[in-house]
Amino acid sequence: DGGITQSPKYLFRKEGQNVTLSCEQNLNHDAMYWYRQDPGQGLRLIYYSQIVNDFQKGDIAEGYSVSREKKESFPLTVTSAQKNPTAFYLCASSILGNQPQHFGDGTRLSIL
Amino acid sequence: KNEVEQSPQNLTAQEGEFITINCSYSVGISALHWLQQHPGGGIVSLFMLSSGKKKHGRLIATINIQEKHSSLHITASHPRDSAVYICAVYKGGSEKLVFGKGTKLTVNP
Numbered sequence: 001d002g003g004i005t006q007s008p009k010y011l012f013r014k015e016g017q018n019v020t021l022s023c024e025q026n027l028n029h030d031a032m033y034w035y036r037q038d039p040g041q042g043l044r045l046i047y048y049s050q051i052v053n054d055f056q057k058g059d060i061a062e063g064y065s066v067s068r069e070k071k072e073s074f075p076l077t078v079t080s081a082q083k084n085p086t087a088f089y090l091c092a093s094s095i096l097g098n099q100p101q102h103f104g105d106g107t108r109l110s111i112l
Numbered sequence: 113k114n115e116v117e118q119s120p121q122n123l124t125a126q127e128g129e130f131i132t133i134n135c136s137y138s139v140g141i142s143a144l145h146w147l148q149q150h151p152g153g154g155i156v157s158l159f160m161l162s163s164g165k166k167k168h169g170r171l172i173a174t175i176n177i178q179e180k181h182s183s184l185h186i187t188a189s190h191p192r193d194s195a196v197y198i199c200a201v202y203k204g205g206s207e208k209l210v211f212g213k214g215t216k217l218t219v220n221p
Contacts, residue, residue, distance in 0.1 A: 031207065033209075040213065041213060042114070042116070042198070042200075042210075042211035042212055042213045042214065043198070043200075043209075043211040044211075045208055045209075048207070048208065050207065058208070088153055090153075090155060092155075096207070097207075098142050098143045098202040098207065099160070100145060100157040100160045101145070101157065101209065102157060103147075103154065103155035103156070103157075104154070105152065105153060105154040106153040106154065106155075108153070
């Protein structure tokens with residue numbers, strides 16, 4: 001079955017450490033997105049990509065980096081510059097053109 | 113003020129009740145998306161609509177473009193419908209979704 005796979009489900013980061021969250025899709029979607037969810041807030045866009053080797057900053061890109069070397073993969077790195085990284089991170093993908101987005105099951109990141 | 117507002121924030125119902133969740137937005141949109149987030153965190157797409165009404169099983173979504181308002185209805189609610197329901201819009205000319213804060217629904221047996 002086609003879908004989006006995020007790993008790991010839970011991740012712990014030490015102070016000053018970079019961590020990478022994985023997102024893989026086999027839906028053949030061109031567009032991929034990373035969102036952050038905090039309690040009591042709506043999802044906020046971190047980065048998005050509409051084509052391989054290209055990506056754009058979202059509303060809260062500071063302290064994060066991404067790459068899009070393959071259509072299927074859109075990993076997110078939470079760098080040590082992100083001072084408040086504890087959150088739930090969701091990856092999504094869609095066909096281009098305001099189509100429904102399909103979401104992964106998320107990664108919960110916590111600081112040790 | 114948020115561009116997408118949902119009401120109510122929390123909703124508790126008895127099994128079998130008819131549920132309505134509201135979404136109002138203040139910007140021009142090309143489409144509106146209703147999503148369901150389960151307690152474990154995973155999100156499922158329910159509907160995407162730009163006009164009129166859509167129905168899937170016990171779920172019905174409507175949108176009034178002139179009034180900038182959408183509703184999600186659940187008929188004959190069941191405890192398995194307990195989840196957070198999220199409204200999101202594609203602003204006109206944008207490939208990015210803007211999300212409401214969600215409505216937490218609890219259906220008691």
